[in-house]
Every structure is written in structure tokens, then in C-alpha cells.
Amino acid sequence: MYKYVGHDIKRVDGLEKVTGYAKYVDDIKMAGMLYAKIKKSPYAHAKILKVDVSKAMALEGVKAVITGADVPNRVGLYLEDKTFLATDKVRFVGEAVAAVAAISEEIAEEAIELIEVEYEELPGVFNAMDAIKHDAPLIHEDLGSYKYGPIFFPKPGTNISNHYKIRKGDVDKGFAEADYIMENEFYVPHIQHAPIENHSVIALTEPSGKLTVWSACQSPYAVRKALSVAFDLPLHKIRVIAPTVGGGFGGKAGTTLEGITIPLSKKCMGRPVKLTYTREEDMVGSFVRQGCLARIKTGVKKDGGIVAEENTFYWEGGAYTEYGVNIARAGGYASTGPYDIPNVKADSYCVYTNQPVGGPYRGFGMSEIHFAIEQNLDMIAIQMGIDPVEFRKINAIKEGGHTVTSQQLYNVGITKCIEAVEKDIEWGKANKASAPNKLRGKGIACMYKAPSQPNNVASSAIIKINEDGTANLMVTAMDIGQGSDTVLTQIAAEVLTIPVEKISIISGDTDVTPYEWQTVASRITYCAGNAVKKAAEDAKEQLLKLGSIGLGLPAEYLKLEDGYVVSAVYPDRKKSIASLALGLEMADGSGVHGPIIGRGSFIPPNVRNTDKETGQGEKPVAFWTFGAQAVEIEIDMETGQIEVIKVAAAYDVGKVINPQLCRGQIEGGIVQGIGSALLEHQIMENGKVKNPNFVDYKIPAVRDVPEMVVRIIEVPEVTGPYGARGVGEPAMVPTAPAIANAIYDALGIRINSLPLSAEKVLDAIKNNKSVSCKMVQNNKGEDGEGQVKCGIN
Known part of the structure; x- marks a missing residue:
């Protein structure tokens, strides 16, 4: 404990x-x-x-x-x-x-x-499909001379700044063995980060x-x-x-x-x-979330097992893709979601367009691809007459299962997450709408995410013990609202047995605080947390050695307890950390050691590049975070307005460091996910942003916050500090597809482009504009026979 x-x-x-x-x-x-x-x-x-x-x-x-x-x-x-x-x-x-x-x-x-x-x-190009045409105007004629990392693959002479490939198993053989095949297409537009501080x-x-x-x-x-x-x-x-x-x-x-x-x-x-920047300048001149067109072809057996998938993602990277190329990479190695599919072909393209610069946004590509993946799963399940929850359980990665890069996973909590939200949303129970002109529906979606970072990125931490027994913790992990200052302080406090209020954290000064790669990728609790834990353990080891000398007892029989070095055998024999902070004063007046300064550094262990042509690799990422969300919505048939009534969320965080902060992150992610699902859309006209302010660009307000039931699942990550892994970004990933699936449950209408606005829903109701797909039996041996292609609505 x-x-x-x-x-x-x-x-x-x-x-x-x-x-x-x-x-x-x-x-x-x-x-x-x-x-x-x-x-x-x-x-x-x-x-x-x-x-x-x-x-x-x-x-x-x-x-x-x-x-x-x-x-x-x-x-x-x-x-x-x-x-x-x-x-x-x-x-x-x-x-x-x-x-x-x-x-x-x-x-x-x-x-x-x-x-x-x-x-x-x-001439300009304003979407990815136009930009990849052979005669499209080149936005970066000198692409071939640009410097880039070894895990990225630009195509000089084109507008493609990165082409990331996955080739797992034999996808042609998989489709030949499939009993049914379905093709679908989905689109996610640009959205803005909209932080309070410009x-x-x-x-x-x-x-x-x-x-x-x-x-x-x-x-x-x-x-x-x-x-x-x-x-x-x-x-x-x-x-x-x-x-x-x-x-x-x-x-x-x-x-x-x-x-x-x-x-x-x-x-x-x-x-x-x-x-x-003014708000208008911020909306145009800073990073936006990239638009993404996703095409998915899926082969499935009669028992519900997916045997083949072919996915293509076209990312609208904007005028500069110096960050967007890594989002395309992340979309590639997570291209099928948290499901174990033996045969996969995936191509993820980052494409230059004459639009605002695409960059990192909470979820780092996972929200975009899961909007497609999770609706596609529902569409298949419904056509096959399988409950969407059961269909996910059938195909979810199990213990010892494999990702699309063939990375074998253990300590996998996705099924537990599915079961938790299934119970909390009361799946299968129909709830009565609040008025005759309204209908209710439920939807579910899953997700997984790994830190999209180079293999050798480092974190470090320094802890100084003060002469009154307090401590200074120095890091360059930035608390941008997620609560990392508190979590890292808790980790240090646990090792040193010093109360949290007696530890001061200093961060964000490259002349003072030690190296940290970046505060991105939901990696800080894991990476910086490990560095802090090691720094605290380093200080602890020094304290125990000094305590051994001062108490005349072997170090292995000593422990830290409530600010003291204490004998595990003789509890009354102890020395305060304060008395050892500057070293140990001996009886003859001499000193030993000097000030206690703990140092810790961390690089994720054994993470390696994937193969350039196949994307296969034993361990291309440090860890995976799994989660699921289920929603209940109510739709006004006269206005098309969607109200999210309830959201049940469950995430496997490995080990929760601060339950209150973790729940807050998940709740915040849900609300941000609701915004991306129902409200947010950067409206573009020939490259010009038409809604660069909070009057025209809508984000969720208090009235949009639903009832939220959050479950924290703990399946420890063996390489994480105390078993922890990150959850900051994953929390918003499944919200939008869960809402889209709930719309279908309520109306029998499938809308596969964001936002799921009232106008779009009402238009679909009035004009029957649902994406209507039928999955028919695959006539094996005849290439392409039995496939149905569904387009953007």
C-alpha cells in the first residue's frame, strides 16, 4: 500500500x-x-x-x-x-x-x-486528394533537399511528405479467405486547439x-x-x-x-x-489538427473474426508538415485500432496542402483514424447481426496478441474496459426519450494509443535535499493543465517518504532544469515519472549509505520512513533526512559525502525502428494505453440537435498515480471529444479560414457537459513508474465515433464525416442521406466480387 x-x-x-x-x-x-x-x-x-x-x-x-x-x-x-x-x-x-x-x-x-x-x-491545392495528383502544383519543390529523420519517407517531386507503410501477413490471402468484405470511407476536417492562453x-x-x-x-x-x-x-x-x-x-x-x-x-x-497573437491570429497562424480522409476495406469470417484489412489514410498536412509527418507515422502503426488482425495492408500519407499548418493535437492522429475504425466495426457487426459490443470482444487484442506491427502485447486491459462501459451505460436497455419528438440511441467505441516519439528520447530529473528535510524537484516536463507537477511530486514523495507539501517542483528553464524531450505523446507520467523515481531512488541510496555510517548499521537493514532513515530491526534507531541533507558530521568534527543531490534519467527500454517496407518490428513503441467509451444521446427530430445524455468511460492506465487528476483528464477529454464530434470545424474557402474566432468557431460550454461515469482499470505496465502509463490524450479518442454509432442506433442513419452537426443530422433525416451499405457474401476466387463501397455523406 x-x-x-x-x-x-x-x-x-x-x-x-x-x-x-x-x-x-x-x-x-x-x-x-x-x-x-x-x-x-x-x-x-x-x-x-x-x-x-x-x-x-x-x-x-x-x-x-x-x-x-x-x-x-x-x-x-x-x-x-x-x-x-x-x-x-x-x-x-x-x-x-x-x-x-x-x-x-x-x-x-x-x-x-x-x-x-x-x-x-x-495555383493552390486545398485537399489531399487534389494534392497527390500527378499534375498538382508543387508546394515544396525542394522537398528532396530537406533534412528528416530515418523513420520518415518523403517523396521528392510530389506533395507527399511522408508515406508510412504496414504490411502484415498476406492481405490478399486474407481477403480470399473472408466470407464477407466491406469497404467504407470517412472524413475528419481540420479543427483548432483553442487553448485559453494564446x-x-x-x-x-x-x-x-x-x-x-x-x-x-x-x-x-x-x-x-x-x-x-x-x-x-x-x-x-x-x-x-x-x-x-x-x-x-x-x-x-x-x-x-x-x-x-x-x-x-x-x-x-x-x-x-x-x-x-490575437485570437484570430492564433486560429490561423498556429498549428491545427490535420484533416484526414480514411478508406477501409475489411474481410471478415462468418464467426465474426476479422481476417484482413486494407486501410489508407490521407492526411491534409497543410503548408508545412514538419510535425505532421509523425502523425502519419502514428496513424500507420495504429491503423486497425486495438484489434488483432492477422493480415493488414496500410498506407498512411502526409500530404502538403495550401492550408494552415497541421500539427500535433490531443490524440495525435488517433481520434481521426478511430472515427473511421470504430464506425466501420459497427457497420460490419450490424450487417452480420452481431452485437457491436460482442463484435469488439471477439476481435480485441488479447493477452499475447499482436498489433499491426507484430508487436506482441501482454498486460492488455481492453476487454475489461469494454465490459466496464457495457455495464455502466446499461447496454441493451432502451431508455425513454424526454419528449415525443425525440429519440435516444447508444453507441460504443474503443481505442488504443502509444507514444509517438523517436526511440531514444530521454527524460531526466534532479532532486536536492534541503537542510530542513524538504526537497526541490527539478524537471522540464511542463504542466499544461494535465497535472504533471502534482503526479511527479507524488512519485518523489513516495520514494523519499517526504510529504508532498514539503517538495517544491521547478520546471521549464533550460539553464536550470534538466533535459526533457517534449511534453507530448501522453508520455510524461511514464517517461518523466521514471526519471523522477530514479532521481529519488538515487537520493534515497545516498541517504541510506550515510545513515548506515551514522547509525552503525548495514544499509540493507535500513529504510526511509516519514522523513527519517530508520532501522528495520530497531525502530527507535533513526536519523532524520534533515540531519543528512548536507552530509554526515562525524564525532571528530569531520564531514562525509556532502549535499544530497539525486539524479535520474530514463529512455524507454528496447524500442526499435520498424522495417521501412513492411512497418514490422518487435517493439516500435514503449507502451499502449487502451480504453473504451459508450454514450447515450438524444436527438430532436425537428431540429437535428444532439444532446449527449451520458458517457461511460473506462481506461487501462496501468497504475493510477492520482485518481482525482486521472478522472479529471478523462472527463476533460470526453468534453473535448464532444466538441470535435458535434461542434468544431475549421471552415475553409480556398485556403482562407472563415471562422477564426469564438463567435463562429464553437467549442463546448457547461451546458454541453453530460453525466459521466469514469472507471479506472489498472493492469500494470511493467516498465512504468509503479506500473503507470499515460492517459491524457486517449481520453478524447473514442468520443466522436461512439456518438456517430449512437446516431445510427437512434435513427438508422449513418453519417461518416465530422462534425455531426444539427444541420447535417436534420438534412439526413429529411432527405434520407444516410450512408447505406450492404455486406454480401464474398465469392471466393473471383477478385473483388461481393464487395460494396460506401462513400462520404
Whole structure:
């Protein structure tokens, strides 16, 4: 039984956030501060012929103006394809072309209007299917010269920035053996992250050349590395500080505004330069979730077992896909969902389009592909007369089963998750609607997700024991609302037996806190948690060795207990951690050891690349998180309005570190999933965002929150700290497909594109626009016979 792990500990950052004491980047005021604004492209695709900044420079109060010539180096975490300002041409509406720094925001805005840019408009491509045509305009003609990692496969001379393949078993043989075959198609549009805090950055260049950046970012070390490449600066000359971050959901994972403020600050030596996006700029100029077209062909036996699947995903990556290429990879190695299918062919394409930049969003591609996978399963089950819950149980990965990469899995909790939501939603029991003009329906969906990260990414932690027995924990894992500061503090407290309130956590300063790859991928509890546990164990080992000397007892007979080194045999013989914090003072006045500083680092064990041509590999990811959600909805037949009445959710988190925070993450994910299902859609017209504000872009409000029943399943992950694995992103993945399946249950109408808006539902009701699919018997031996193809509605 643990004292701190597994308990509802209050958030360690809660008080400063609810009182307004927490400081965000835009709260920071400095002497001599300058304010930056950007000149944005009005075109989706155009050559830049000339940029004239002379009038802007002449405006009183303007201190610096920059163009693409000032930031020519390409950057990118996975694929180096972007510059911070457009150089040769613009690739999306709203792309930054020039920037100014002035003594006030008003003067900066006036100066922007004085910058004159001459363009030559080029043909644009606005969806993936047009962009992959052989005669499509090339968005990145120099793709072949870009740098990229070994796990990505761009296609020079095309708009395909990554093609990730899965070839498992013999898919042709599998389809030949199938009794039934069905084909379906689904589409998910772009959506916005919409964090409460907009993107904001301050840059200060000192006369020594030292650069300090205050950034609302999730990944200070990744930002530091990208800035080092962009500006040819050694890492020790760059300091990135991330103060309190007001939400991210992936949108603050990479570099955004840093590369614009830095060259301005260089021209204004010694004066800090701040750039904060407006909401409209945030909606257009920051990462969006990529659109995705999914095509699924499934072969199934009469007993309900899926024997073959062929999936193709076309990701609308936007103008730059430096992050999107990894989403395509993740979509590939998770391409069939949490089901054990022996024969699989999957192709996942990341495609350049003249749209806002696609990037990481909570779920990292899993929400998009599971919207297709989980509806496809329901459609097959219904055609076969099998209950959708039972159909999932038949095909779910079991103990010792395999993923599409042939990774063998143990400690698999997916069936337990299905059974939990089946019970909590009262599956099979029809509930009465609240009015005669309303109908109710239920739907279920499952999911799984692994951290999509390079194999050798590291986490580290440092713990310092203070002379009063308290401790400082230093990490660069960023708490962006998920509660990681609290969880990591609990892990340290458990090892050291120091109360949580006696541990102070410091994070997000590359000159002070140790290395962390990124706060993404639902990896922090697992990766940073392991590093913190090792750091605490290192400090513990030092304390036990000193206690052994001081107590005259073997270290193996000592333990830490409530802030003391205690004898396991003689409980009255003990020394306080406080007395050992600076080393041990001997009777003759000499000292031993010195201050206690624990160090821990972690890299996921034995994770390796997959085969380039087949995507097969023994262990391409560190762990898998499994989950299921079931929903009950009510539909107004007169308006098409959908109300989510109840959601039952169950997730296998391995070992829960903080049950209250874990439930909060799951509940938040459900609400965000409802938003993506019913409300959210970035409306595009020839590359221009038509709803770049919260008046026209709707997100869930309090009235949209349903009853939620959350079950935490614990099937320990053997490599996780205390058995834990991440759940932050998985929580929103199955919501949208579960709602889509519930619509079918209520109305017999299948809508396979998001959002599932009232207008779309009402139109389908009135005009019978359901996707109508029939699955017929496969005439084996005749290629393609018996297949039915279903398209987008």
C-alpha cells in the first residue's frame, strides 16, 4: 500500500492558478519592452516578388523590421521544411512575411500596414486528394533537399511528405479467405486547439550574445534545439524559459513565434521584444489538427473474426508538415485500432496542402483514424447481426496478441474496459426519450494509443535535499493543465517518504532544469515519472549509505520512513533526512559525502525502428494505453440537435498515480471529444479560414457537459513508474465515433464525416442521406466480387 501514489493529492499548482497569482508570458512586463506585429499573406500560394519596408522603418517609434532574408534557415523537429518568415513564396493564407518591433502595439500595427509586398499568385491545392495528383502544383519543390529523420519517407517531386507503410501477413490471402468484405470511407476536417492562453513569446538578446526566450511552449528543450539550428547559435547561448502555460493540447509543442521575435531582438540589442497573437491570429497562424480522409476495406469470417484489412489514410498536412509527418507515422502503426488482425495492408500519407499548418493535437492522429475504425466495426457487426459490443470482444487484442506491427502485447486491459462501459451505460436497455419528438440511441467505441516519439528520447530529473528535510524537484516536463507537477511530486514523495507539501517542483528553464524531450505523446507520467523515481531512488541510496555510517548499521537493514532513515530491526534507531541533507558530521568534527543531490534519467527500454517496407518490428513503441467509451444521446427530430445524455468511460492506465487528476483528464477529454464530434470545424474557402474566432468557431460550454461515469482499470505496465502509463490524450479518442454509432442506433442513419452537426443530422433525416451499405457474401476466387463501397455523406 502506497502512502502518496494512488491517492487524491490536491494539485500543487492549484492555489496560484485559482487566485490569479500564476504568471503567463503575456503577464510579463520588462523595462524597455518593444512590441512585435506580423505582416500576413493574403494568398494561399504565391511567389514573393518584392518586399518594401522603407515606409515602416521611417515611422517614428519603429525600432526594427525583418523579412524572410533575416531568417533563411529551415527548421523542423522531424522534417526541416519551414522558415519562421516566408522567403521565396507564401504557402498559406496568414503566413508571416515580415515583422516589426515598435515601442507600442499601436505603432507596430500601423507599421505593418506600411509594408508593401508584391506577389505573383500561384495555383493552390486545398485537399489531399487534389494534392497527390500527378499534375498538382508543387508546394515544396525542394522537398528532396530537406533534412528528416530515418523513420520518415518523403517523396521528392510530389506533395507527399511522408508515406508510412504496414504490411502484415498476406492481405490478399486474407481477403480470399473472408466470407464477407466491406469497404467504407470517412472524413475528419481540420479543427483548432483553442487553448485559453494564446501563443505569446518574449525574446531578449544581450550584448554578450546570450539569448533568453520566454515562451508559452510545451517543450523548452525542443524549442532550444530548433532555435539553435535556425540562428546558428550554440546551445549554451540559448535559454528558454516556459512560465505557466495556459493549455496547449499539442498546439504549443513546436516552435511558433520564437523565430520572429529573436531576429527583432538582435536588431534591438538589450531590449526585450514581445509578440502575442490575437485570437484570430492564433486560429490561423498556429498549428491545427490535420484533416484526414480514411478508406477501409475489411474481410471478415462468418464467426465474426476479422481476417484482413486494407486501410489508407490521407492526411491534409497543410503548408508545412514538419510535425505532421509523425502523425502519419502514428496513424500507420495504429491503423486497425486495438484489434488483432492477422493480415493488414496500410498506407498512411502526409500530404502538403495550401492550408494552415497541421500539427500535433490531443490524440495525435488517433481520434481521426478511430472515427473511421470504430464506425466501420459497427457497420460490419450490424450487417452480420452481431452485437457491436460482442463484435469488439471477439476481435480485441488479447493477452499475447499482436498489433499491426507484430508487436506482441501482454498486460492488455481492453476487454475489461469494454465490459466496464457495457455495464455502466446499461447496454441493451432502451431508455425513454424526454419528449415525443425525440429519440435516444447508444453507441460504443474503443481505442488504443502509444507514444509517438523517436526511440531514444530521454527524460531526466534532479532532486536536492534541503537542510530542513524538504526537497526541490527539478524537471522540464511542463504542466499544461494535465497535472504533471502534482503526479511527479507524488512519485518523489513516495520514494523519499517526504510529504508532498514539503517538495517544491521547478520546471521549464533550460539553464536550470534538466533535459526533457517534449511534453507530448501522453508520455510524461511514464517517461518523466521514471526519471523522477530514479532521481529519488538515487537520493534515497545516498541517504541510506550515510545513515548506515551514522547509525552503525548495514544499509540493507535500513529504510526511509516519514522523513527519517530508520532501522528495520530497531525502530527507535533513526536519523532524520534533515540531519543528512548536507552530509554526515562525524564525532571528530569531520564531514562525509556532502549535499544530497539525486539524479535520474530514463529512455524507454528496447524500442526499435520498424522495417521501412513492411512497418514490422518487435517493439516500435514503449507502451499502449487502451480504453473504451459508450454514450447515450438524444436527438430532436425537428431540429437535428444532439444532446449527449451520458458517457461511460473506462481506461487501462496501468497504475493510477492520482485518481482525482486521472478522472479529471478523462472527463476533460470526453468534453473535448464532444466538441470535435458535434461542434468544431475549421471552415475553409480556398485556403482562407472563415471562422477564426469564438463567435463562429464553437467549442463546448457547461451546458454541453453530460453525466459521466469514469472507471479506472489498472493492469500494470511493467516498465512504468509503479506500473503507470499515460492517459491524457486517449481520453478524447473514442468520443466522436461512439456518438456517430449512437446516431445510427437512434435513427438508422449513418453519417461518416465530422462534425455531426444539427444541420447535417436534420438534412439526413429529411432527405434520407444516410450512408447505406450492404455486406454480401464474398465469392471466393473471383477478385473483388461481393464487395460494396460506401462513400462520404
